[in-house]
Amino acid sequence: MAVVVILTVTLNAALDVTYRVDALRPGGTHRVEDVHTRPGGKGVNVADVLTQLGEQVVATGFAGPQLRALLPGFVPIAAESRRTVAVLAGAEATLFNEPGPVISAGEWTALLSEFDRLAADADVVVLSGRLPGVAPDAYAQLITRCPAPVILDAEGDCLRHGIAAGPTLIKPNQDELAGLLGRESGHPADLAAELGVNVAATLGSDGAVLSTADGVWRSRPPRAVTGNPTGAGDAFTAALAVGLARGRSWPQILADAVALSAAAVAVPVAGAFDAAMYREFTDLVTVVKD
Amino acid sequence: MAVVVILTVTLNAALDVTYRVDALRPGGTHRVEDVHTRPGGKGVNVADVLTQLGEQVVATGFAGPQLRALLPGFVPIAAESRRTVAVLAGAEATLFNEPGPVISAGEWTALLSEFDRLAADADVVVLSGRLPGVAPDAYAQLITRCPAPVILDAEGDCLRHGIAAGPTLIKPNQDELAGLLGRESGHPADLAAELGVNVAATLGSDGAVLSTADGVWRSRPPRAVTGNPTGAGDAFTAALAVGLARGRSWPQILADAVALSAAAVAVPVAGAFDAAMYREFTDLVTVVKD
Known part of the structure; x- marks a missing residue:
């Protein structure tokens, strides 16, 4: 298999902290034994x-001390990166997400320069x-100066700005996509056509819709x-990146992304997937042209 | 007023973090706007x-990067200091306290050397x-090598060890004091006599008992x-320190500590007190010899 290089950019990287407690008692004091x-x-x-897929990946972004x-x-960067705190009580996770740090003009310039260096080989x-x-x-x-195809997974204003710069593909969920056009809902393919951009829209357990200039496809996982x-x-985004990097067809890319994201649900942590389930779903997942 | 110097030692200093949220929803995701x-x-x-009392104070302890x-x-120290996270929803605070960092032998030696330097002038x-x-x-x-009188405010094993080294005064609450002797409860003066140490035991809104080799006194705030x-x-401990440093009598020290700690309850944050209430209580608080 040819080696391809995928660059991931995380401008608002976080320190994810998990506190395990016996029970979450609002108003109480919790001695956290395990951080x-x-x-x-x-x-x-x-x-x-x-990395779990065996692909070559380079990651960049900002990181505080x-x-x-x-x-x-x-x-x-001089400021500390944001933290997320997950309080785990049994299987229940309660999450607290801090806002991101302020980036100085010099730090942004340094990121652009690092991005140019890494994107040239991606x-x-x-x-x-x-x-x-x-x-x-x-x-x-970043999109404007990038020599390689770009997948943009963002929300709101920064997604709107990003679309104007012409990314190869965006990956919103259905609500985010409708929200971009000020709507409550809508068919992903219609919304994508209106935005004039290739869209891989996730539909939760219903799978995903891929809407491109070449056609519209829909896929769902073989079972819940x-x-x-x-x-x-x-995981869905990771599969899109592999498919684009390897020059696969749109329906192949969509099928792989739906299989991989379903296999990621089976694993309790983000950034991992169930390899056996992924292999099984890769054979079973179907794609329908709209 | 003569200048006295008080040294405070905080071996397990913390970064206190406050997250303000609209409401605490167990199992939910909270976007924290204000950290x-x-x-x-x-x-x-x-x-x-x-410092708020106008006293000269030097503070030391361990601090991570x-x-x-x-x-x-x-x-x-190389490790990060512990954090405490307070989630504030309206007036309700939910607290998460991390365990402390591991201190290396070299870091402990550095603390002893800094302690010797500062304690010599305290x-x-x-x-x-x-x-x-x-x-x-x-x-x-620390107590064994300290040339100055020492107030110890600790719990459990480290308090037990500390008492053996002969501190000038310990400041447990009533439950901690009884717990030291493996009891459910007991009169603070009896427990102090059994331990063979001067004790200023806090009783919550009932004030405090001071039990020393010179006598036993009880005091309560003039009003709830x-x-x-x-x-x-x-705040109670701070007043004890000022009284000892200024050579006040035991009943004077107790009255001041009860007045100051009651005035600290009126202020929502730790490390501060209501100055007007402190002045008022200083005139009103009474001490009874047991």
Whole structure:
């Protein structure tokens, strides 16, 4: 299999902290015996999935002093990166997501320079997640200067700005897609046509719709998977990146993304998937042309 | 008024983080818009109260890389200091307290050397709070080498070890005191006599009992104060330190500590007190010899 290189960019990378407690008691004091930390953020999860797939991946983004110990290759910033705190009581997770740090003009320039260096060798570039304190057109700036195909997984204003710069593919969920056009709902293919961009829209357990200039396809997983949907979207994005990098057809890309994201639901942490389930679903998943 | 110097030691200093949310929803995801951080730990609170009182205070302890930005004078350690996370929803606070960091042998030696330097110029030394990952006799080691009177505010094993080294005064609450002797309860004066140490035992809104070799006194605030009892114990300790440093009588020391801790309840944050209420209570608080 030819070697391809995928670059993931996580501008608002996080230190994901997990506190395990016996029970969450609102108003109470909890002595946390077990603190687990890992690097997080959607692009970091995409990179982890790609690594599990055996693909060659390079990850960049911003990292504050503490996060840099875990992501040494990221562009350093003076402010600490945001944290997410997950309080785990049995199987129930309660999440607290901090806002992102402010990025200085010099730090943004350093990121652009690192991006140019890495994107020059990349077959596909993935831009994932919300923005920290940077200009709302940050993704648009990256897309404009990127020599490789770009997948953009973002929301709201930064997605809107990014679309104007012409990404190869965007990956919203159905609600985000409708929200972009100020609608409550709508068929993904109609919304995509209106936006004038290729869209892989996730529909939760109903699978996904891929709407491109070449056609519209729909796919759903062969059976329902119970588990943790956190991270399924990042596995979906990882599969899109592999498919684009390897020059696969649109329906092949969609089928693979639906199989991989369903296999990610079976695993409790983001950035990983159930390999046996992925192999099984790869053979079973079907794609229908709309 | 003569200048006295009080040294506070906070071996397990913390970064106190406050997340403000609209409502705490167990199992939900909370976007935290407002993150507030401040240095914390009981000895840090004692130092803040002493500063508000106009006393000269020197604070030391251990601080990891991130906390050092807020406590530059503390002894640096490689591990990050613990965090406490307070989730504030309206007036309700839900607290998560991380365990402390592991301290290396070299870091402990550096602390002893800094302690010797600072304690040589101190009129009173205050040792406050739980221990991080150090030997359980850490407080005993500090007390043994300390040339100044020592107030020890700790719990459990490290308090037990500390008592054996002969502190000037310990400041448990009534339950902690009984627990030291493996009892459910007991009169503070009897428990203190059995332990062979001077004890200022706090009784919550009922005030406090001071049991010394010279006698036993009891005091209560002139009226109930509603508010936040967090930090009242640290204000109590601060007043004990001032009284010892200034050579006041035991009943004077007790009255002042009860007045100041009641005035601290009126203020929502630890390390501060209501100055007008403190002045009022100083005139009104009474002490009874047991």
